[in-house]
Amino acid sequence: MGVGGFCLGLSVVEEYLYAGIAFAVILSLGFLARRILTRIIRGWAERTESKLDDVILGVVRSSIILWFLIGGVYAAASLIKVPPQIGVVVDRGLLAFLILSVAWTLANLASGMIRYYGSRIGAAIQVTSLGQVIAKIAILSLAIVIVLSELGIEITPLVASLGIGALAVALALQDTLANFFSGFYILAEKSIRVGDFVSIEGVGEGTITDISWRTTKIQTLANNLLIIPNKKLAESIVTNYDMPGQEIMLSTVIGVGYGEDPDRVEQILLDEAAKAVKEIPGATPNFTPLVRLAPAEYSLNFTVIWMASSVRERGQQIHEMNKRLIKRLKAEEIEIPFPVRTLYIRREEAPPIRQSSKRIREKRSSSKSGDI
16 A cells, blocks of 8 residues: 555644654654664673674664654655655655665675674685675665666666766776776785785885775884775785795894804804794794804804794894894804905006106207207
C-alpha cells in the first residue's frame, strides 16, 4: 500500500496531526531501539576481548536513526492525501534512499572489518585505505544498480553511454588511474605490506603506514613522512627487510695495526662479540658471530658479523657493538691505528743551466769592449 493509502475520511488538519504523531512515535522508537542495541553490544563487549563489537556499534549506531527516520517519513506520508503521481515518486524515493543507506552501512561495516581483521592476520587482508575504498566502491556500485533497477531505468544503454564517457575520463586521468591500479597491484602481489620496513632506491627507507588509492605513506626512522605515488613505488627497486623474515645480518669494521697478530685479534673479537650478542637488546643470541679479515692501506680491517631480530634497531646495535669492541681491544693493548700515509721524497741533482745564445753574445761583446 503506497503513500496516501490511509487518509480516507480524515480532514486536512487531522491528516497532518496524525502524520506528525506517527512520525514522532516511529522516530522515538528508533532512539529507543538504538539505546537497547547499544546496551546489548556493550554487554557483549564486556564478556569478550574482541574489538569487533566497537566496529559494529560505531556503524549501526548512526544508521538505526536514519532507518527509523525513513520509516517515519513513509508512515507520515501515508496519512496525508497526495496525488497518485507524487505518491509513487515519494515511495520510490524513500525505497532508493533506504537501499543506499543500507549499502552505505554495509560498506562502512566491511571497511571496519577489513581494518580489524587485517591488523590481526597481517598479510592475508592488508589494512590499507585502498583496500577499504575498494570494498566500499563494490558495495555501493551494487546498491546503485539495484536502485536503478527499482526505478525502472534500463542499465544496458546507460552502461554503453558511460563507456564512452569513461574513455574520455580515463585519458584525462591517466596518472591518477595509473597510481590507483599500481596500488591495487601492490596489494595483490603482497610483496609490500603495511608495517613492513622497506628501503626504496633513490627515495629512502622506513615503515609503510598506509597504501591509499593514489600514494603510499612511509614513516622514516627520523619520524618524517615520505609520500610516494603508487606508480613510482611499483617501478622502483625496493628492499623489504621484513620478508621473508625480520632477522637481519649486521656488521661493523674495526682496524688494528699491521704489527698485531691476526689470530690473536680474531679470537679477541670473536670472544667479545659472543658476549655482546647475549647482552645487547635485539641481537640474536643463538647465532655465533663471524669475523672476516681484509688488509687495508694502513690497518688490518676485521669485519665482525652478527644477527639482529629487526633492522629498526640497526643503528643502536652497531653503536653498542663498536663501543664494546674498542674497549676490549684497548684493554688487550691492541693498537688501533690512526689513518697513516707515508710519503717518500726522491731528491735529484738539478740539471746545468743552459744559457741562451743571446746572453752568450752579450757577454762576449762586453768582454771585448773591456779589452779595448
